[in-house]
Amino acid sequence: MTATVTEIQQNKSNxxxxxxxxxxxxxxxxxxxxxxxTIIANNLxxxxxxxxxxxxxxxNGCGKSTLLRALSRLLPPTSGQVRLNxxxxxxxxxxxxxxxxxxxxxxxxxxxxxxxxxxxxxxRFPHQKxxxxxxxxxxxAVESAMKATGIMEFAQHHVDQLSxxxxxxxxxxxxxxxxxxxxxxxxxTTYLDIAHQIELMDLFQDLNxxxxxxxxxxxxxxxxxxRYADNLIAMKAGKIIASGAPKDIVTEALIEDVFGLPxxxxxxxxxxxxxxxxxxxxx
Amino acid sequence: MKIxxxxxxxxxxxxxxxxxxxxxxxxxxxxxxxLFFGQHIAENTQDIWQLITGQAxxxxxxxxxxxxxxxxxxxxxxxxALGISGAVFQSLVRNPxxxxxxxxxxxxxxxxxxxxxxxxxxxxxxSVLGAILGxxxxxxxxxxxxxxxxxxxxxxxxxxxxxSATLSAFNQWLILSVSxxxxxxxxxxxxxxxxxxTWARILPAAVLITVxxxxxxxxxxxxxxxxxxxxxxxxxxxxxxxxxxxxMFVGVALTAVATAITGPIAFIALAxxxxxxxxxxxxxxxxxSSALVGGLLLLSADFIAQHGWEGSTLPxxxxxxxxxxxxLVFLIIREGRK
Numbered sequence: 001m002t003a004t005v006t007e008i009q010q011n012k013s014n015x016x017x018x019x020x021x022x023x024x025x026x027x028x029x030x031x032x033x034x035x036x037x038t039i040i041a042n043n044l045x046x047x048x049x050x051x052x053x054x055x056x057x058x059x060n061g062c063g064k065s066t067l068l069r070a071l072s073r074l075l076p077p078t079s080g081q082v083r084l085n086x087x088x089x090x091x092x093x094x095x096x097x098x099x100x101x102x103x104x105x106x107x108x109x110x111x112x113x114x115x116x117x118x119x120x121x122x123x124r125f126p127h128q129k130x131x132x133x134x135x136x137x138x139x140x141a142v143e144s145a146m147k148a149t150g151i152m153e154f155a156q157h158h159v160d161q162l163s164x165x166x167x168x169x170x171x172x173x174x175x176x177x178x179x180x181x182x183x184x185x186x187x188x189t190t191y192l193d194i195a196h197q198i199e200l201m202d203l204f205q206d207l208n209x210x211x212x213x214x215x216x217x218x219x220x221x222x223x224x225x226x227r228y229a230d231n232l233i234a235m236k237a238g239k240i241i242a243s244g245a246p247k248d249i250v251t252e253a254l255i256e257d258v259f260g261l262p263x264x265x266x267x268x269x270x271x272x273x274x275x276x277x278x279x280x281x282x283x
Numbered sequence: 284m285k286i287x288x289x290x291x292x293x294x295x296x297x298x299x300x301x302x303x304x305x306x307x308x309x310x311x312x313x314x315x316x317x318l319f320f321g322q323h324i325a326e327n328t329q330d331i332w333q334l335i336t337g338q339a340x341x342x343x344x345x346x347x348x349x350x351x352x353x354x355x356x357x358x359x360x361x362x363x364a365l366g367i368s369g370a371v372f373q374s375l376v377r378n379p380x381x382x383x384x385x386x387x388x389x390x391x392x393x394x395x396x397x398x399x400x401x402x403x404x405x406x407x408x409x410s411v412l413g414a415i416l417g418x419x420x421x422x423x424x425x426x427x428x429x430x431x432x433x434x435x436x437x438x439x440x441x442x443x444x445x446x447s448a449t450l451s452a453f454n455q456w457l458i459l460s461v462s463x464x465x466x467x468x469x470x471x472x473x474x475x476x477x478x479x480x481t482w483a484r485i486l487p488a489a490v491l492i493t494v495x496x497x498x499x500x501x502x503x504x505x506x507x508x509x510x511x512x513x514x515x516x517x518x519x520x521x522x523x524x525x526x527x528x529x530x531m532f533v534g535v536a537l538t539a540v541a542t543a544i545t546g547p548i549a550f551i552a553l554a555x556x557x558x559x560x561x562x563x564x565x566x567x568x569x570x571x572s573s574a575l576v577g578g579l580l581l582l583s584a585d586f587i588a589q590h591g592w593e594g595s596t597l598p599x600x601x602x603x604x605x606x607x608x609x610x611l612v613f614l615i616i617r618e619g620r621k
Contacts, residue, residue, distance in 0.1 A: 074517050098520025105514035109377070111507070125508060126520040130501070178519065 031080030041238030058235035123177030165196030366577020369552030387447020391421020472546030475600025550607020
């Protein structure tokens with residue numbers, strides 16, 4: 001991982017794009033969200049802090065993925081607005097939004113037999129115009145995305161031959177090749193083993209701290225969320241119960257309230273962040 | 284046994300390395316055979332040269348350049364249209380069975396043709412327009428009946444097969460209930476045939492097909508992004524619904540125009556993209572090679588239809604149905620195992 005970090009730092013100093021990041025704001029203004037007749041969240045307002053790593057947590061069905069879909073303009077709100085840089089996100093051309101906001105969806109399908117480098121290259125779509133040939137800056141973006149995610153050595157491999165962890169890195173690389181200052185991640189570590197989860201979370205932290213990406217992730221693992229989030233958003237039944245730095249907001253009462261889980265909070269000996277120990281039924 | 288294996292491996296290697304070159308040279312050989320082989324025409328290479336340079340006798344020239352060449356051109360263009368239409372739908376439905384001849388869009392297009400003949404007589408552009416409208420209408424029917432909290436590829440296919448059967452029955456009824464003369468014209472078409480093709484008939488359609496093929500190529504990048512799932516494509520800045528509608532229109536239009544000219548020819552749209560994919564050994568089917576394989580398939584089927592049986596010419600649709608049927612059974616068995 002250290003090698004990757006230095007590479008990212010080198011890339012950053014080479015790349016002027018990231019220094020001149022435009023001002024960025026993403027928020028929902030009292031939105032109602034739902035599918036067909038079912039309303040999942042009502043009058044929901046969230047502000048995504050610029051330059052921070054925000055993580056949304058909550059029990060199954062609390063609307064956290066729905067909120068992420070709304071933030072990434074995949075789900076239009078039935079009322080209220082999602083605002084990107086002060087404008088209604090649905091009034092902007094979707095391709096312009098794709099230059100600002102990248103998403104790692106849960107349900108991505110890798111086409112049969114596609115090579116890693118070709119999949120990552122698809123992330124360049126929003127930057128390409130009709131009839132425009134592949135440019136050097138596209139190549140650079142693809143290569144630095146693959147370097148940052150440590151998949152350079154698999155560039156010519158077929159995606160379906162890779163392990164789950166490697167595959168997920170390929171999708172992250174595709175989103176990175178999109179070169180967006182804002183990156184949304186929908187349960188990026190699901191189905192990965194613990195080592196790959198930590199590796200990926202470290203990668204996201206690097207992207208946030210070293211490259212200045214504003215990140216928003218939906219996570220299931222509370223302890224990972226507490227360790228990596230600058231801004232933790234706890235949701236329950238379509239409402240935001242608390243948000244802020246994990247150290248400030250995570251209490252036994254909050255976890256009991258949000259998840260209905262009796263627990264103890266210790267200090268994580270590695271990171272000093274809250275560590276949640278579920279009580280469960282005593283044996 | 285071992286020698287045999289090495290041998291086949293080498294052949295597959297050669298094919299997968301030079302797929303386009305091989306398809307092209309095979310097509311070229313067929314073109315020459317179609318144009319110049321047959322009774323009383325071109326008995327040696329000198330005769331062929333005279334035909335090419337225009338020094339042969341006028342009767343032979345008419346047979347080769349008016350009758351055979353227009354038919355050959357039609358086979359290539361219609362085959363390409365069907366191949367691309369199949370590639371578009373298989374990509375949209377994300378299933379190798381999701382092709383317009385399985386879901387019955389070509390039968391729907393033929394319903395349009397029959398209705399336009401019954402109502403307005405046998406008028407060229409009315410048939411083409413009728414075919415496009417009929418194709419779109421059957422596509423709409425399939426989409427309405429298959430809708431249940433969104434569309435799953437497989438449900439679209441099953442509903443499509445049902446709609447296709449219904450429309451076939453309707454077509455039969457139409458043919459039975461119109462005047463004998465109209466019925467004869469229509470019945471000639473109903474199996475799909477290139478018999479009696481002329482330049483005047485194929486050229487206007489070829490222009491239209493070229494336009495739609497260009498549209499398909501313009502949408503190609505977006506189509507490939509859609510294959511990764513709606514969310515992924517939308518996140519990359521593809522307007523998912525608009526793109527899908529545009530692709531559907533282009534796919535239906537290609538099948539419909541082809542159907543207006545030749546009647547419903549089955550299985551080219553189904554098989555061409557899959558064969559192209561295997562030949563190329565590539566990720567997703569490329570439109571270019573689907574078109575090439577489609578043209579080659581229809582040309583070969585028509586060659587068999589014309590020369591396979593002594594003294595009689597079969598409609599090419601019969602050949603494609605018979606050969607394609609075998610392929611379809613194989614596909615369904617493989618899908619069923621998944």
